[in-house]
Structures are given as structure tokens and as C-alpha cells.
Amino acid sequence: MSLTQAIQSEVMATPLQFGGDLIGLAVLFLVLALVAAVLGASGVAGISMSIAKWLVIIFVVLAVVTFIL
Incomplete structure (x- = not known):
């Protein structure tokens, strides 16, 4: 397996998680x-309150x- 194929398989296997840390940042x-x-x-x-909101x-x-969806 070449390096390009390994990188492509890693990228494709990684799910997109858009809301993962937003609540943590809001609390911060x-x-x-x-x-x-x-x-x-x-x-x-x-x-800071506006950013949290x-x-x-x-x-x-x-x-x-x-x-x-």
C-alpha cells in the first residue's frame, strides 16, 4: 500500500463531527x-457572553x- 492510498483511506474513514466541542467552548x-x-x-x-451565546x-x-437528516 502506498503512502497516498494510506492517507486516502484514513481521510475517508474519519467521520465529520461538526458539533463536537462547541458546548465545551461555550462553557469556557x-x-x-x-x-x-x-x-x-x-x-x-x-x-465573551456573546461568543458563548x-x-x-x-x-x-x-x-x-x-x-x-
């Missing part, structure tokens, strides 16, 4: 927002699309 940004809010950095807290929305949309 939520914790960052809470810590920033406690420390008084309202700008960082607001941006969008990550959860993207996760939910991808989960619904996955369940429908």
Missing part, C-alpha cells in the same frame, strides 16, 4: 465572562439538522 467562554464580570471587565464579559446557537442548529 461563559466561565470567562463570569470571571471578567466579577473582576469588573465589563467589555470582556460582554464579548453564538456557540450555543450554532450547536443547537447543527444538532437539529443532524437529527432531521
